[in-house]
Amino acid sequence: xxxxxxxxxxxxxxxxxxxxxxxxxxxxxxxxxxxxxxxxxxxxxxxxxxxxxxxxxxxxxxxxxxxxxxxxxxxxxxxxxxxxxxxxxxxxxxxxxxxxxxxxxxxxxx
Numbered sequence: 001x002x003x004x005x006x007x008x009x010x011x012x013x014x015x016x017x018x019x020x021x022x023x024x025x026x027x028x029x030x031x032x033x034x035x036x037x038x039x040x041x042x043x044x045x046x047x048x049x050x051x052x053x054x055x056x057x058x059x060x061x062x063x064x065x066x067x068x069x070x071x072x073x074x075x076x077x078x079x080x081x082x083x084x085x086x087x088x089x090x091x092x093x094x095x096x097x098x099x100x101x102x103x104x105x106x107x108x109x110x
Contacts, residue, residue, distance in 0.1 A: 019064055020090065024049055024057045029087065030094050032067060036082035066090065 020026050024046065031037065031045040043054055058081060061067045066087035072078040083090075 019066070020093075022057075024053065025061060026094070026097065028054075028057055028061060029066065029083070029090055030098065032081060032083045032087070033091050033094055036080050039079055039081070042081060061087075 020029060027046055028042060031042055037045070039051075039054070039058075042058075043049060043051065046054065049057075058067065058069070062069055065084055067081050068084050070080045070082070072080060
């Protein structure tokens with residue numbers, strides 16, 4: 001019997017890293033895994049992100065159909081962001097990344 005080798009397509013890995021990588025995109029998606037949020041709730045969750053950067057990253061994620069943007073016409077105009085069906089397919093991956101990050105922190109910090 002031949003050994004079955006796992007073959008990882010580098011292009012697929014690059015695509016995923018490009019879309020959810022970087023300093024903020026993964027954190028934005030992780031924040032939206034909990035529940036839909038308004039802009040200021042996201043900003044609060046992410047801490048030191050600037051409004052300009054958050055807007056840019058939200059537009060990128062929306063363009064890639066991972067999040068949706070809904071404008072509510074209330075007394076004060078309100079925009080709510082949530083994961084799309086396609087974005088929700090990332091929840092298991094984000095959970096795995098969180099678990100690995102916790103393990104890695106323990107390994108590095110002892």
